[in-house]
Amino acid sequence: MTPRVLVAAAAERLGAAGVASPEHDAAELLAHVLGTTRARLPLVADVAADAEAAFDELIERRAARHPLQHLTGKAYFRYGELAVGPGVFVPRPETELLVGWAVDHLTHASGYPRSSAGLTAPVVVDLCTGSGVIAKSIAEEVPGARVHAVELDEPAHAWAERNLAGTGVDLRHGDAFTEFDDLLGTVDVVVCNPPYVPLEAWESVAVEARDHDPHLALFSGDDGLDAIRTLAVRAAALLRPGGVVGAEHADVQGESAPAVFAAQGSWEEVRDHRDLNDRPRFVTARRTARGARTGE
Structure with a gap:
């Protein structure tokens, strides 16, 4: 046939x-x-x-309704592909915009990469790395950067190990919001695609995601903002003054996610960004020169 x-x-x-x-x-x-x-x-x-x-x-x-990427064993993202399968969150095209923002900041806004001149290379931390897709993309597109990543879920961490092999990324198995005490106050860019689906939205989640993506990567409290609240505190502790954070969120969180950063007290230039369908997609903010407020 x-x-x-x-x-x-x-x-x-x-x-x-x-x-x-x-x-x-x-x-x-x-x-x-x-x-x-x-x-x-x-x-x-x-x-x-x-x-x-x-x-x-x-x-x-x-x-x-098994995910297409689980059946082929691969997902395409920006300029390459990575291995995915049962036990790891399948990267979405929307996340490419968050990566693009980080790469643009590292290569243009702050004059990176600088390592070729013998100066300190920029330090990037990818929290909730999942398959490792964000860390992998940044490491490949900004070769002067020192990229670190962390994943708590054991099956997802195994996929990240596979995808990040040979990239030079420092991958750790641990809690995104307690790991990297050794980097406190030294990081230039924090990126994160955290869980952000409200528990009450269970029925509205696509079958492919609800039945096959790890729930740890999807759901985050009654309003979907629990992980973003913790991120606003932890990123402030990790970043140097003037460092920046970028975090993906649900399209209905275009006001509530930035409000979390605005209220935390360690951030300025809080801004939301829209995707190619003109929907709110990720928030960015700059760490103030004042001390991070870690008790909130």
Whole structure:
């Protein structure tokens, strides 16, 4: 059977199952089975019976709302890809904007990288690293930076180890909001994609995320802001005066997430940023020259 016929039939099955991008996912899964790319599928004249059977099995699992990335074993992010699977949060395209902000700050706003001139390289900390995607992207795009990352969940940490191997990132297994006492007051940039889904929003979370992403990476108290409140305190302690923090949040937290930083007392230039769909997506702030307030 030709790829076109197989993809069309599979897309119909996926659409009926509620998959948001049935044509894309069907083509991606067939390309995965055939060891090629979606763009090259038209060059395949006929799909062998064993490959067709493997494809059908993957379509059945995708129709059951297993994440596409778990089925292919990889996720694309900015300029590369990384390994993902059961036990780790699948990175979303929206997070690329947070990484872009951090990279822009490191390479332009503060004159980084500086290590080639023999000066101190910028220090970056990625809290709640999950798959390691943010740390990996920054390490690859800003080679002069000294990047540190931490993940508490053991299965997710194992994925981060795999993705960060050979990058030079200092990966630690521990609590994002107590780790790195050795870096207090020395960090230039803190980045974090924390859990931010309110517990009451359980039913509204996409099946792929709710049933397959670690709940530790999703839910954060009744209003979804518990981790962001802790982040506002811990980032202030980690950063040097003038250092900056960037944190992703839910699109309904465009006012409440910045308000957390504004109220904490250690921040100035608190600003929210919108994604490509013009939805609130992440907050940034600059550490004041005053002492961090760690008791809140």
